[in-house]
Amino acid sequence: MKLIITALLILLSCQPLFAASDLSGDIENDYDQHLGDLWDHFHRNPELSLMEFKTAERLTKELEAVGFKVTEKIGGTGIVAMMENGKGPMVMVRADMDGLPVTEKSGLPNASTATMTDWDGNEVGVMHACGHDVHITSLVGTGRWMSANKNKWSGTLMLIGQPAEEKGPGASAMMDDNIWQKFGQPDYALAFHVGSTGVAGKVYVDEGSPYAGADTVDITVHGIGAHGAYPHSGKDPVVIASQIVLNLQTIISRELAPRDAGVITVGALHSGTKHNIISDRAELQLTVRSLNPRVRTQLLDAIERVAHGTARTAGLPEDKLPDVSVSEFSYPPTQNDKKLAQRVKRIVLDKMGEDTLAEPDNLGMGAEDFGFFTTDPYIPSVYFGVGGTPAEDFEKAKNGGPAVPSHHSPLFKITPEPAVRTGVEATIHMLMDLMPAS
Ligand SMILES: [Zn+2]
Ligand SMILES: [Zn+2]
Structure with missing residues (x-):
């Protein structure tokens, strides 16, 4: 036993x-x-x-x-x-x-x-x-x-x-x-x-x-075309688009609360055809990532504000501000x-x-x-x-x-x-x- x-x-x-x-x-x-x-x-x-x-x-x-x-x-x-x-x-x-x-x-x-x-x-x-x-x-x-x-x-x-x-x-x-x-x-x-x-x-x-959630955003910058040797007679969309790319980075680093997470990546930037032509158009393609609806809205609103604000600073009139479109298909x-x-x-x-x-x-x-x-x-x-x-x-x-x-x-x-x-x-x-x- x-x-x-x-x-x-x-x-x-x-x-x-x-x-x-x-x-x-x-x-x-x-x-x-x-x-x-x-x-x-x-x-x-x-x-x-x-x-x-x-x-x-x-x-x-x-x-x-x-x-x-x-x-x-x-x-x-x-x-x-x-x-x-x-x-x-x-x-x-x-x-x-x-x-x-x-x-x-x-x-x-x-x-x-x-x-x-x-x-x-x-x-x-x-x-x-x-x-x-x-x-x-x-x-x-x-x-x-x-x-x-x-x-x-x-x-x-x-x-x-x-x-x-x-x-x-x-x-x-x-x-x-x-x-x-x-x-x-x-x-x-x-x-x-x-x-x-x-x-x-x-x-x-x-x-x-x-x-994360993902949004696809397209920005079209409308410049004023000109000869490459006469920049003063146009509005260069390459420069404006470049400024937009840099200004977008401050949304994450300066506007988003440090404990919120977000990503704004400009994956494509297309403009122009030739060395000596100032184009009248530039296109940016972005992916925007966030972890909740609140941050998503904050980022999307800020992207439009920054795109428009940068164009205004460059002297573009209100009817020439960039088109900012968010794809309907959003994750x-x-x-x-x-x-x-x-x-x-x-x-x-x-x-x-x-x-x-x-x-x-x-x-x-x-x-x-x-x-x-x-x-x-x-x-x-x-x-x-x-x-x-x-x-x-x-x-x-x-x-x-x-x-x-x-x-x-x-x-x-x-x-x-x-x-x-x-x-x-x-x-x-x-x-x-x-x-x-x-
Ligand atoms: Zn996979
Ligand atoms: Zn998988």
């Missing part, structure tokens, strides 16, 4: 060692038996934005096979897969499906050799150079586990295969197709992006905005719901362990179109990150080895197994918490 009690005590005291997710065994098995091959298939067969026909077809087949009711062609090639499983909230999980016009040079045995005719009629190499193959494989992995374990949750699960994240109109096209009216509006929404800059096996949760920032993000962090900590949760290091202002789903109407959501590069690769890079390739590079690579397994596991833990069995 004493021996049994001792053995029991040893077992109990050992438990924290095995406190890692009880899901991990299931997901590991499914990766070995199914998901690994599926990732391989998706990686070898990428498709360009708005042309994700075979990807959507395969995704549909995979999810129908485990009991989801799938509707295709939502907002183009998008799919919506529904599983009703009793009372409880509706939770949406989104994965983007598109590859990029990049010819893969990763040297991996399963590198893509696919080519497609792009939107301008050019034959281009196509590659999953942003890791969306990990997202769709994980969506299937999540769907398979949730379907096989319906006794462990209660509610409605909505899985979305979204087209054209890279090109922009995917999520907004699904919204324009009245997705919530057709399938119901989710109570919560989840998505993740795998990152080559993140350590494989880690989950990154931001309590603020993991992705809202991807803002995580703070409370939900804190809850999700707790779930990852409790279920996957302290070593799994990592602080995000979002230094840039990249944009995403997930915000179209969650901004208007507002849906509490969390967009998290999953690492895709083994820790030893970062070590090697630090010690003079090859640099870790960035997203959209022909050398881009993700180590699929830890990325898919972590993505699936984290998503399922979040879903189980949001849709507990009743």
Whole structure:
């Protein structure tokens, strides 16, 4: 008896060692038996934005096979897969499906050799150079586990295969197709992006905005043309445009509160035809990034004021002030719901362990179109990150080895197994918490 009690005590005291997710065994098995091959298939067969026909077809087949009711062609090639499983909230999980016009040079045995005719009629190499193959494989992995374990949750699960994240109109096209009216509006929404800059096996949760909002602004400066040798008889739009470029920089450095973030980049400046002609026109193309609607309005208003003010200073009359136009297609920032993000962090900590949760290091202002789903109407959501590069690769890079390739590079690579397994596991833990069995 004493021996049994001792053995029991040893077992109990050992438990924290095995406190890692009880899901991990299931997901590991499914990766070995199914998901690994599926990732391989998706990686070898990428498709360009708005042309994700075979990807959507395969995704549909995979999810129908485990009991989801799938509707295709939502907002183009998008799919919506529904599983009703009793009372409880509706939770949406989104994965983007598109590859990029990049010819893969990763040297991996399963590198893509696919080519497609792009939107301008050019034959281009196509590659999953942003890791969306990990997202769709994980969506299937999540769907398979949730379907096989319906006794462990209660509610409605909505899985979305979204087209054209890279090109922009995917999520907004699904919204324009009245997705919530057709399938119901989710109570919560989840998505993740795998990152080559993140350590494989880690989950990154931001309590603020993991992705910025993006606006495209065009400024046309109307000068007065003249001979290059007679500047006094014209108004040089090259000089005015140059001053506008410099004056725009002070909006970020001098007008924006230091703890607010924003970017104004003039990506293109075109004017003139010849050395000795003062042109009558200059065109500037800007990208403007912000993390919330307040800063967005501040930046856009300031850009117009600076453009007009600079032109006035140059002596241009009121009817010749620059045209400043903001493109109607604007990305809202991807803002995580703070409370939900804190809850999700707790779930990852409790279920996957302290070593799994990592602080995000979002230094840039990249944009995403997930915000179209969650901004208007507002849906509490969390967009998290999953690492895709083994820790030893970062070590090697630090010690003079090859640099870790960035997203959209022909050398881009993700180590699929830890990325898919972590993505699936984290998503399922979040879903189980949001849709507990009743
Ligand atoms: Zn991308
Ligand atoms: Zn991406």
